[in-house]
Amino acid sequence: MADAPTGDSKATAYPIRVLALGGSTRAESSGGHALRLAAEGARVAGAQTEILSGRALMFPLYDTETPERDDAVRAMVDAVRRADGLIVVSPGYHGGISGLVKNALDYIEDLRDDPRPYLEGRAVGCIAVAHGWQAAVTTLHQIRQVVHALRGWPTPFGAAVNSSLVRLSDVTPDDPVVDQLHLVGRQVVEFARMRRAAEGLMP
Numbered sequence: 001m002a003d004a005p006t007g008d009s010k011a012t013a014y015p016i017r018v019l020a021l022g023g024s025t026r027a028e029s030s031g032g033h034a035l036r037l038a039a040e041g042a043r044v045a046g047a048q049t050e051i052l053s054g055r056a057l058m059f060p061l062y063d064t065e066t067p068e069r070d071d072a073v074r075a076m077v078d079a080v081r082r083a084d085g086l087i088v089v090s091p092g093y094h095g096g097i098s099g100l101v102k103n104a105l106d107y108i109e110d111l112r113d114d115p116r117p118y119l120e121g122r123a124v125g126c127i128a129v130a131h132g133w134q135a136a137v138t139t140l141h142q143i144r145q146v147v148h149a150l151r152g153w154p155t156p157f158g159a160a161v162n163s164s165l166v167r168l169s170d171v172t173p174d175d176p177v178v179d180q181l182h183l184v185g186r187q188v189v190e191f192a193r194m195r196r197a198a199e200g201l202m203p
């Protein structure tokens, strides 16, 4: 589902905007829960967050042969363009990023001619959720590689969540995984702040 942008009292006239996208088409997607927890970390750190998850990402297959885009795709590309940072969550499907999430990321190609092309200058919090450690870790690596290819900055801390060991729908605030997911969101905001500060200081 797509959530409206939210913020908190720390939001200023120039808020740090974080776009969180990913999860799966399942109603109780664990990736969707991970996305929300990481977005919560970004929000507590002072960012305005927007969430695009699950079925909100059911876009047509990315087609190099046409510039036509439907409204949902245009909205996502605009949200990426506006964002100071992103959070990307994918389930591990057969050891890698799901088609749903990769297809959404393929549309970032539409930012190639922007003044700030692709994911340039943006931190991206990377999170993978799979039924076992192997796919959780290989999928996390893949997300980082895609972010690098798009000129983004993967957060130093990435989260690999094993959904056979933790049920993200039922976690309590003191579960270690909550801290880990919050940390991913917080690091996206920290990077965006550092970048803004550097832009202000450099001649």
Ligand SMILES: Cc1cc2nc3c(=O)[nH]c(=O)nc-3n(C[C@H](O)[C@H](O)[C@H](O)COP(=O)(O)O)c2cc1C
Binding pocket: 023, 024, 025, 026, 028, 029, 030, 031, 032, 091, 092, 093, 094, 095, 096, 129, 130, 131, 132, 133, 134, 135, 136, 163
């Ligand atoms: C098509 C498909 C392929 C999957 N492949 C793997 C896999 O290779 N390794 C693994 O540990 N889990 C695999 N899973 C399980 C999911 O990664 C796991 O259930 C995850 O928590 C699903 O995320 P979701 O709750 O957001 O849908 C697969 C699930 C599906 C539907």
